[in-house]
Amino acid sequence: xxxxxxxxxxxxxxxxxxxxxxxxxxxxxxxxxxxxxxxxxxxxxxxxxxxxxxxxxxxxxxxxxxxxxxxxxxxxxxxxxxxxxxxxxxxxxxxxxxxxxxxxxxxxxxxxxxxx
Amino acid sequence: xxxxxxxxxxxxxxxxxxxxxxxxxxxxxxxxxxxxxxxxxxxxxxxxxxxxxxxxxxxxxxxxxxxxxxxxxxxxxxxxxxxxxxxxxxxxxxxxxxxxxxxxxx
Numbered sequence: 001x002x003x004x005x006x007x008x009x010x011x012x013x014x015x016x017x018x019x020x021x022x023x024x025x026x027x028x029x030x031x032x033x034x035x036x037x038x039x040x041x042x043x044x045x046x047x048x049x050x051x052x053x054x055x056x057x058x059x060x061x062x063x064x065x066x067x068x069x070x071x072x073x074x075x076x077x078x079x080x081x082x083x084x085x086x087x088x089x090x091x092x093x094x095x096x097x098x099x100x101x102x103x104x105x106x107x108x109x110x111x112x113x114x115x116x
Numbered sequence: 117x118x119x120x121x122x123x124x125x126x127x128x129x130x131x132x133x134x135x136x137x138x139x140x141x142x143x144x145x146x147x148x149x150x151x152x153x154x155x156x157x158x159x160x161x162x163x164x165x166x167x168x169x170x171x172x173x174x175x176x177x178x179x180x181x182x183x184x185x186x187x188x189x190x191x192x193x194x195x196x197x198x199x200x201x202x203x204x205x206x207x208x209x210x211x212x213x214x215x216x217x218x219x220x221x222x
Binding site: 034038042043044046049091093095104105106107108109110112 | 149151156157158159160161164202204209210212213214215
């Protein structure tokens, strides 16, 4: 089955630094990837939709200058949390839409970010 | 009111019990997903369905489009089934339920 990886799986950083999270589709090409955020015991919240070769579409309330998304290839999307702040601490999950014509999404294992 | 409601929120069961988790939604959808999230956080897609019923091993998922309702059943539950089960509907984007936390005790 389709596999999506994320790196790193967990990261701890100091306030004010930037952190990059990578999301890769390992065995298929993903023209569309999604970035989600999940607070403890809460549901996933869509942050942005990332389309290969074009600008990401951000959900209302998500700061595009703070959460930079780049989808430079058909197998890689990156999320950079800029000038991280403790309230950015969360679990970030990416997913990739399957081959064209399907609504199936394949989820990455997630990245736990802790900002000190 | 959430667009996707799940019940129950928490569920405990003895090993071997038959388990049902329900999902109701209020929007028009093209597909519904059942996802499993283990304590480590990773999410696995169990089913995607748009009508009828699907079965995979001990898991069965059904959907009634007219009633906007889906159920996930686990037969002969096992402690390794302990996880959070999330219903998500696809309506130009995925909308997630808040999840059902299942604990199966030996």
